[in-house]
Amino acid sequence: MAQSIALDGPAGAGKSTIAKRLAALLGLKYVDTGAMYRTLGLACTRRGVDATKEEEVIPVLQTADIRVGYVGDTQHVYLDGEDVSTLIRTDEAGAMSSKVSVHPPVREKMVDMQRKLADEISVIMDGRDIGTVVLPNAFLKVFLTASVEERARRRRQDYLLQGKNKTQEEVEEEIRERDYRDSHREVGPLKQAEDAIRVDTTGLSIEQVVDTIRELYENRQKEAANA
Numbered sequence: 001m002a003q004s005i006a007l008d009g010p011a012g013a014g015k016s017t018i019a020k021r022l023a024a025l026l027g028l029k030y031v032d033t034g035a036m037y038r039t040l041g042l043a044c045t046r047r048g049v050d051a052t053k054e055e056e057v058i059p060v061l062q063t064a065d066i067r068v069g070y071v072g073d074t075q076h077v078y079l080d081g082e083d084v085s086t087l088i089r090t091d092e093a094g095a096m097s098s099k100v101s102v103h104p105p106v107r108e109k110m111v112d113m114q115r116k117l118a119d120e121i122s123v124i125m126d127g128r129d130i131g132t133v134v135l136p137n138a139f140l141k142v143f144l145t146a147s148v149e150e151r152a153r154r155r156r157q158d159y160l161l162q163g164k165n166k167t168q169e170e171v172e173e174e175i176r177e178r179d180y181r182d183s184h185r186e187v188g189p190l191k192q193a194e195d196a197i198r199v200d201t202t203g204l205s206i207e208q209v210v211d212t213i214r215e216l217y218e219n220r221q222k223e224a225a226n227a
């Protein structure tokens, strides 16, 4: 039986860092679903499409060849055969992906791809709707949060590494905007599943968060073995 983890939460909660560590520790395949929306966002940028208009996004969705592959344990995404894994990491691509992800046909296709990736093996999948829509029967569901201030502090550090200097207020505003859009779309909004365990990472180190979730997973395994 697959024993997959659904890891949801807002932008900047630390999902991908935590998921990668847990994947290595627990022997799970890491699936980054945001990367798929980002790749579609990039396809829209390249074709000069207005990502807020569903009728403009649909032809891109139908014709862009978006694939997910693995090099060792690392997920890569491909757009029309080109490895765009690094190109999709900009904040422009992040904003674009948030816009394309509101359209129902986009979500339908992505959810389908994501379920196929988790078909036969245990995965740790991070996103916004994994516990609610993509893997409703996940073995463990975790909803990772942190305060807006803390998420903005972390994001500012990332920006500094990219040579960008933004104020704390600017980054907090960006995060609030993204949270609002991600939580208020009609299909697959960012929302904690009823049976998800909430882990607030404000003030915690990466190791502390990893340990907390590993413990939750191992406890679930014990429960399942005794059931």
Ligand code: DC
Residues within 6 Å of the ligand: 011, 033, 034, 035, 037, 038, 094, 097, 098, 101, 126, 127, 128, 129, 130, 178, 182
């Ligand atoms: O996790 P991320 O920042 O790479 O995600 C980029 C955008 O993709 C995010 O703003 C919302 C969207 N997304 C989504 O709608 N559903 C998911 N499962 C993952 C990401």
